[in-house]
Amino acid sequence: xxxxxxxxxxxxxxxxxxxxxxxxxxxxxxxxxxxxxxxxxxxxxxxxxxxxxxxxxxxxxxxxxxxxxxxxxxxxxxxxxxxxxxxxxxxxxxxxxxxx
Numbered sequence: 801x802x803x804x805x806x807x808x809x810x811x812x813x814x815x816x817x818x819x820x821x822x823x824x825x826x827x828x829x830x831x832x833x834x835x836x837x838x839x840x841x842x843x844x845x846x847x848x849x850x851x852x853x854x855x856x857x858x859x860x861x862x863x864x865x866x867x868x869x870x871x872x873x874x875x876x877x878x879x880x881x882x883x884x885x886x887x888x889x890x891x892x893x894x895x896x897x898x899x900x
Contacts, residue, residue: 802831802886805838805848806878816880823881824849824858826874831857831892832884847878853892 804824806816816822818837823830824847831854838848849855851871859871887895 801850801852802833802854803836803850804833804878805836805840807842807844807846808837809842809844810847810878811835811837814878814880821881821884821886823879823884824876825879826858826876828860828874829857832881832886834886847876853889854886857892857896 804822806814806822811817814822814835816835819834821832822835823832833849833854840848849858855871858876859874
């Protein structure tokens with residue numbers, strides 16, 4: 801799913817409402833997803849993204865010998881992206897493999 805769950809106070813600080821687009825940028829890449837207000841306990845400055853292609857866009861490839869990269873503790877910046885669309889799986893794959 802192309803979403804991320806964000807603490808309500810963080811959404812307010814970002815000036816983003818539930819279901820608006822945000823851009824997540826890490827040292828490994830960037831992706832635009834829909835922001836969802838988290839219904840879990842307070843967790844300021846921690847964002848949850850479901851495992852999948854959109855999360856893969858901001859995760860590095862280093863597996864540290866395990867065969868799978870870590871999806872936790874990734875430093876990233878989040879910014880409102882009202883004029884950007886969430887890419888579909890085929891669009892993301894074209895971007896990753898640079899095929900237009």
